[in-house]
Amino acid sequence: xxxxxxxxxxxxxxxxxxxxxxxxxxxxxxxxxxxxxxxxxxxxxxxxxxxxxxxxxxxxxxxxxxxxxxxxxxxxxxxxxxxxxxxxxxxxxxxxxxxxxxxxxxxxxxx
Numbered sequence: 001x002x003x004x005x006x007x008x009x010x011x012x013x014x015x016x017x018x019x020x021x022x023x024x025x026x027x028x029x030x031x032x033x034x035x036x037x038x039x040x041x042x043x044x045x046x047x048x049x050x051x052x053x054x055x056x057x058x059x060x061x062x063x064x065x066x067x068x069x070x071x072x073x074x075x076x077x078x079x080x081x082x083x084x085x086x087x088x089x090x091x092x093x094x095x096x097x098x099x100x101x102x103x104x105x106x107x108x109x110x111x
Contacts, residue, residue, distance in 0.1 A: 010057045010081055018042065019050050023073060026060060030072035 014020055021040055025031060033051065037044040051071055054060040058077040063070045 008057065010059055010077060013053050013057045013059060014081070016050070016053075018046070019054055022047070022050055022054065022071075023059065023078070026071055026073045030063065030070040032068050032070050036071070 014023065018040070022036060025036060025039060031039070033044055033047050036051075037047040040047070051060060051062075055062060055071075058074055059081075060071050061074050063072070
C-alpha cells in the first residue's frame, strides 16, 4: 500500500524530527521564520520548507505583518493528533503503574 504524501497527512509530516522541533517551539507562542531558524540552528530555507509542509497539512497557521510571516500551531489540528494518540495512553499508564508497584515493593521490603 503506498504511503500518503507528507503534504497530505499530518502523521507523515510530524514523522520528520525537525518538524516536531518546530512544532514544539511554536507550542507556546508564534515565531517568525528567521527566529525559528536561529533558535533551532538550522538554515532559513530549510525552516521555510518544513513550515510549508506543516502549513499544507494544517498543523500551523501563518499571520502576516508587513513582510514578516509569523507562524503558530493550529490547535484544532494538533488536538486531532493528540486525540488519536490518546487511545494508546492506557498502555503507557499500565506500564508506569507496574514500574511504580515494583519500585514501591522493593522499597517497602528494605529495612
